[in-house]
Amino acid sequence: ETGVTQTPRHLVMGMTNKKSLKCEQHLGHNAMYWYKQSAKKPLELMFVYSLEERVENNSVPSRFSPECPNSSHLFLHLHTLQPEDSALYLCASSQVPPGLAGYNEQFFGPGTRLTVL
Amino acid sequence: GENVEQHPSTLSVQEGDSAVIKCTYSDSASNYFPWYKQELGKRPQLIIDIRSNVGEKKDQRIAVTLNKTAKHFSLHITETQPEDSAVYFCAASRYGGSQGNLIFGKGTKLSVKP
Numbered sequence: 001e002t003g004v005t006q007t008p009r010h011l012v013m014g015m016t017n018k019k020s021l022k023c024e025q026h027l028g029h030n031a032m033y034w035y036k037q038s039a040k041k042p043l044e045l046m047f048v049y050s051l052e053e054r055v056e057n058n059s060v061p062s063r064f065s066p067e068c069p070n071s072s073h074l075f076l077h078l079h080t081l082q083p084e085d086s087a088l089y090l091c092a093s094s095q096v097p098p099g100l101a102g103y104n105e106q107f108f109g110p111g112t113r114l115t116v117l
Numbered sequence: 118g119e120n121v122e123q124h125p126s127t128l129s130v131q132e133g134d135s136a137v138i139k140c141t142y143s144d145s146a147s148n149y150f151p152w153y154k155q156e157l158g159k160r161p162q163l164i165i166d167i168r169s170n171v172g173e174k175k176d177q178r179i180a181v182t183l184n185k186t187a188k189h190f191s192l193h194i195t196e197t198q199p200e201d202s203a204v205y206f207c208a209a210s211r212y213g214g215s216q217g218n219l220i221f222g223k224g225t226k227l228s229v230k231p
Contacts, residue, residue: 043153045219
């Protein structure tokens with residue numbers, strides 16, 4: 001176990017539903033990330049939170065809304081999604097600036113497999 | 118913004134042979150280049166990284182080289198084994214770790230045939 005957990009592991013939702021993905025890290029890190037993984041774009045950065053503040057939003061549609069209430073938890077709120085949003089959503093965490101190891105390895109969670117009908 | 122190109126998209130080698138995956142980046146300010154390995158059904162994991170003040174780094178059977186002038190870096194795996202079969206992602210960051218933002222390549226699916 002890498003210390004990053006995600007729930008649920010699988011999610012099927014209709015286009016009119018509202019759901020949330022949850023990520024929790026037990027590594028004492030201060031930065032968390034959401035990635036979308038699909039066949040078209042294997043590891044696409046969506047959001048970056050550093051010290052609980054959003055520092056990057058890679059032009060993600062507003063139907064995806066992140067929330068980072070503290071350094072250990074990260075949410076991705078979903079509403080009125082499209083079928084093309086079906087993908088694996090990966091959460092990751094790291095320590096920034098780098099820790100004693102000298103680099104800021106990102107530790108990934110197992111992902112949530114999302115299917116939008 | 119940064120753009121990372123990765124080649125080839127698929128690579129098949131015989132066990133014991135070497136494998137090389139190449140990446141190019143566009144932002145000359147990028148200074149941190151990690152490689153992640155993702156086995157089927159599993160999460161990506163860091164296997165090796167290099168910073169811009171170093172030209173080469175080795176860790177047992179894997180090595181990474183960096184050419185800052187040409188803006189490309191490569192992953193070399195020697196004496197490949199079936200357990201090396203996975204998707205490998207290169208990435209680049211201009212922050213050297215201060216913010217952790219990584220831009221990933223599209224991945225290379227490596228198959229090692231026994």
